[in-house]
Amino acid sequence: MTSTTANSTSTNSTATAHAMTARTEPRARFGDLLAAEWIKFWSLRSIPWVLGLSTLAVVAANLRSAQYTHDHSTPGDGDPVMMAQVALNAAFGLPSADILMLVGGTIGAIVIAGEYATGLIRTTLAAVPDRRAVLVAKACVLTAVMLGFGVLSVGVSFGATQAILSDVGIGQSLTDPAAFRYVAAAVLFGPVCALVGLGLGTLIRHSAGAVVGTVVVLFFVPSLVTERYRWTADLLHALPLPAWQRLARTTLAGQRPSEYPPTVAGSWITFAAWSLASVVIAAVVIRRRDH
């Protein structure tokens, strides 16, 4: 009796063991990590709300601005280059840039700091020991979402505001290189801020601390740096918000003259450098740290 039972147990366990190894392990694909991070991103209820409401806020702020410009300008009035700048400012102004910066930076910071604060990071990294791949997947999903958010909020703002301003003859078209650069800079500003948030979130690890740190770096540091000296001017122009401001200026006419003016190319490089540096630093830190 005993031996029969033992035998059948043995057969069962061997069968299971065979079943467990017969199934070959699928190749580790980065696409699966992207899909996993995508699920994680959208399964937090607050995120669709924040993105939806801020899209509305951005569009509403720009519509109001365009309506004001519309009501206070007379057709054929002023230098066309200046008027183009005025029209573009109405399409996506500083308040909208601030919203984009805060939303992008905060979401970027929360996406990783939230994992640290809850302890989820340990579950994540036990399932995917390749830590850098996890971080890069997060960065990709974040960039994609913020690009989509930028295209939607900036696109709708641009279309609607320029339609209003066509009424007074200053509406711009995307086919115009200056207008295109203006819109591209606005769309890309969100992902840049989000990646900065991701980097600081990885360093700081506490949700609130990461958000505050991101706001300080993106929002307050630029106002503390003067353009008076060569080196401070270089520093200022190497910050994301001033870089966006330079890219949003199609003409330097009418600006306070500066001895060390920022350049367009330098501003694009600033965008790229902050994004890249944030991801690289975060990847190095997450790989070295104990969890």
Place this chain on the structure above:
Amino acid sequence: MTALSTPVRCGATRFPGTVEPVIEVTELTKLYGRGNARRTAVDRLTFTVRPGHVTGFLGPNGAGKSTTLRLVLGLNDPTTGTVTVDGHTFRGRPRGLRHVGALLDAGDVHGGRTGRAHLRALARSNAVPAARVEEVLAEVGLTEAAGRRIGGYSLGMKQRLGIAGALLGDPPVLLFDEPLNGLDPEGVLWVRGLFRRLAAEGRTVFVSSHMMAEMEHTADRLVVIGRGRLIADESLTEFAARAGRAAVTVRAAEPDRLAAVLAAAGATVRPGPDGALAVTGLDATRIGELALEQRLLLHALTDRGASLEEAFMELTADSVEYLAGEPR
């Protein structure tokens, strides 16, 4: 007959074509902090956890159990020494769920997600089909709660969710850190059954606890540590043998005479403070028989059992880190 000549033990089952799914810890040391604040969490720990058994990982709070498990999973890097699973360093694996399933802390989840979303993301990261999520949810009894946010789960439900996550990849090695915390009695029974079944399937099951009583009915083997050092690595039977000295308490009308009789029979007798005798080396039945033979009147004969708990307490007495029982 064949079964008798070759002892059938599930632990002997090898995974064909693979290294036996063992956890091998060799001279593992982990120091935290710097300078004067440097603290040894794990101290030259060496042991092996083999398949086919539930192996209990015991130690008082702060003994280094969780650190050891994090080292196994590559979440922490060892200061010196190595730890491998199936002969591989876990951190070298691109994906982990099909090799090791782990529940470190039931709280290692985001309260804002639903249980289902949490498992779906986890499954997807390891290319585990979404259908498997429903399977493990049913297995742990969370199918109905899966659509609710984890923040609203009880600790017991979070433990179940963590166990579901560990099972997702159908792994040959499973690690559980204090999985019984927060479970109701029915849940505890279920978990014990589950661990036994997983071990019987030829898997390596490594379960930590700071309570001997929890392990007594769950584990076949024990790895006991204290202050980061290995104290015991043996089967539950061997461990229980250490506790064989556990006492029987006897109250008698003539304690001195009884003590002499019992001592003559090979027992060790220690008089208690209130006239009772603590007898080791003889069981209650034998003591009763001896008393009857000698016509000695017994007032009470209490078998305190071979207490594993006491053996555990005794073994770890020198290494208890937090005497007040600091919560973990």
